[in-house]
Amino acid sequence: xxxxxxxxxxxxxxxxxxxxxxxxxxxxxxxxxxxxxxxxxxxxxxxxxxxxxxxxxxxxxxxxxxxxxxxxxxxxxxxxxxxxxxxxxxxxxxxxxxxxxxxxxxxxxxxxxxxxxxxxxxxxxxxxxxxxxxxxxxxxxxxxxxxxxxxxxxxxxxxxxxxxxxxxxxxxxxxxxxxxxxxxxxxxxxxxxxxxxxxxxxxxxxxxxxxxxxxxxxxxxxxxxxxxxxxxxxxxxxxxxxxxxxxxxxxxxxxxxxxxxxxxxxxxxxxxxxxxxxxxxxxxxxxxxxxxx
Amino acid sequence: xxxxxxxxxxxxxxxxxxxxxxxxxxxxxxxxxxxxxxxxxxxxxxxxxxxxxxxxxxxxxxxxxxxxxxxxxxxxxxxxxxxxxxxxxxxxxxxxxxxxxxxxxxxxxxxxxxxxxxxxxxxxxxxxxxxxxxxxxxxxxxxxxxxxxxxxxxxxxxxxxxxxxxxxxxxxxxxxxxxxxxxxxxxxxxxxxxxxxxxxxxxxxxxxxxxxxxxxxxxxx
Numbered sequence: 001x002x003x004x005x006x007x008x009x010x011x012x013x014x015x016x017x018x019x020x021x022x023x024x025x026x027x028x029x030x031x032x033x034x035x036x037x038x039x040x041x042x043x044x045x046x047x048x049x050x051x052x053x054x055x056x057x058x059x060x061x062x063x064x065x066x067x068x069x070x071x072x073x074x075x076x077x078x079x080x081x082x083x084x085x086x087x088x089x090x091x092x093x094x095x096x097x098x099x100x101x102x103x104x105x106x107x108x109x110x111x112x113x114x115x116x117x118x119x120x121x122x123x124x125x126x127x128x129x130x131x132x133x134x135x136x137x138x139x140x141x142x143x144x145x146x147x148x149x150x151x152x153x154x155x156x157x158x159x160x161x162x163x164x165x166x167x168x169x170x171x172x173x174x175x176x177x178x179x180x181x182x183x184x185x186x187x188x189x190x191x192x193x194x195x196x197x198x199x200x201x202x203x204x205x206x207x208x209x210x211x212x213x214x215x216x217x218x219x220x221x222x223x224x225x226x227x228x229x230x231x232x233x234x235x236x237x238x239x240x241x242x243x244x245x246x247x248x249x250x251x252x253x254x255x256x257x258x259x260x261x262x263x264x265x266x267x268x269x270x271x272x273x274x275x276x277x278x279x280x281x282x283x284x285x286x287x288x289x290x291x292x293x
Numbered sequence: 294x295x296x297x298x299x300x301x302x303x304x305x306x307x308x309x310x311x312x313x314x315x316x317x318x319x320x321x322x323x324x325x326x327x328x329x330x331x332x333x334x335x336x337x338x339x340x341x342x343x344x345x346x347x348x349x350x351x352x353x354x355x356x357x358x359x360x361x362x363x364x365x366x367x368x369x370x371x372x373x374x375x376x377x378x379x380x381x382x383x384x385x386x387x388x389x390x391x392x393x394x395x396x397x398x399x400x401x402x403x404x405x406x407x408x409x410x411x412x413x414x415x416x417x418x419x420x421x422x423x424x425x426x427x428x429x430x431x432x433x434x435x436x437x438x439x440x441x442x443x444x445x446x447x448x449x450x451x452x453x454x455x456x457x458x459x460x461x462x463x464x465x466x467x468x469x470x471x472x473x474x475x476x477x478x479x480x481x482x483x484x485x486x487x488x489x490x491x492x493x494x495x496x497x498x499x500x501x502x503x504x505x506x507x508x509x510x511x512x513x514x
Contacts, residue, residue: 078446082494104453107445109463118446122494125450129491140494158454166475169488170451177491185454228457 003042013271020055032280051111076105081121128177154181158229159196186212216248257289294323296412316378317352320385330384358389428499436477443470
């Protein structure tokens with residue numbers, strides 16, 4: 001079943017993430033793909049995540065296809081103008097890449113080429129509109145395409161943003177621009193997320209809750225102090241602290257599994273998006289503990 | 294106004310090391326307000342150059358250094374001083390420097406400043422960039438706050454995921470442009486307008502360089 005069909009069904013959908021490496025040695029990445037194969041519905045391939053230069057998302061999506069995984073091409077507006085975006089999208093589509101995640105992209109100042117010129121010729125809402133146009137056989141300038149694309153396009157939303165109202169206005173613009181599914185920034189407060197979902201359910205889009213494994217109390221505190229749009233509640237930090245250094249990661253995996261189980265059993269979201277960030281080998285463990293395997 | 298910053302003096306000395314004598318041109322407009330090319334700065338530059346063993350043959354603070362014809366007229370009475378100088382040093386912005394390049398066809402012209410941005414003066418010699426001169430103003434749609442300038446990504450349809458407690462992922466010193474726009478639209482009771490609006494991608498051909506403009510009506514003969 002394709003990712004799109006899975007979302008259309010009543011099944012709880014699971015996506016994971018593959019981060020392309022910096023360099024041509026792809027052995028470890030292929031190993032991660034093998035671990036995820038047959039276990040998740042699709043894998044997101046990040047696009048020079050955190051503005052750190054790596055193998056491009058498009059070619060890794062193609063490799064994922066060849067390894068029997070359904071890819072979700074993450075496409076950011078940071079590095080390409082409207083010509084390059086559309087050209088890459090047409091290229092992706094003919095290579096069999098059907099799922100897209102349209103994003104703005106972290107600013108170059110976060111990455112490893114700080115002197116780079118940030119592009120942002122268009123942004124995520126406009127990119128979604130562009131994709132909608134390509135799907136309808138027209139490019140952004142209104143020119144007829146010889147063959148339309150057939151993308152299933154999604155976007156991101158940050159339910160825990162502070163302030164949240166401007167984010168929700170943008171979320172609604174993304175819905176109107178044609179986003180069919182959303183993957184959220186990492187969430188740790190299920191009750192708060194339930195509130196967001198009550199609002200989001202008004203729109204006919206599918207929503208996958210973002211799950212990021214906490215490796216310990218230190219990571220949780222770091223997130224709270226430095227990462228925009230994510231808040232780890234004190235209760236979880238205490239739980240990780242109480243587990244002690246050796247058991248911290250295991251506790252983090254348990255927290256992730258517990259959250260996924262609750263999201264599924266209470267029917268809160270349509271699925272989850274697990275961002276392992278260097279711990280791809282732990283994704284099957286989390287899924288097993290969540291009762292998904 | 295055009296915001297300028299003095300180049301590091303040692304860097305300037307390196308740039309002009311092959312010349313011995315200089316004529317200085319400041320500007321009474323932006324550069325004077327920035328403290329980079331008014332009377333006191335031209336005087337200080339003269340002293341600093343002389344302390345380095347250079348000769349300053351003369352200098353002026355042009356009324357509007359970027360105005361080519363006006364500056365040329367002002368300079369006329371300094372012919373002797375200018376002739377004696379091997380090099381012209383311009384203490385204003387890049388436009389002022391290039392006005393001098395047009396005036397002094399046969400002499401090297403060097404800038405003493407770096408030109409930074411079109412700025413608002415918020416306090417004495419404190420400047421903020423609020424307009425990017427994009428050629429197609431959208432302030433009518435964004436509550437009078439320019440996201441093309443105030444947002445490091447120039448986003449047109451709302452904040453990115455990098456907004457933390459109302460501040461920008463690029464620097465906590467930058468307040469998120471879209472949170473500011475949201476707050477202002479809310480105060481003006483225009484949130485509905487903000488929610489319903491999706492701005493089209495910008496037509497960057499409006500800022501195709503180099504730009505020129507003829508604002509006057511040509512006189513009929």
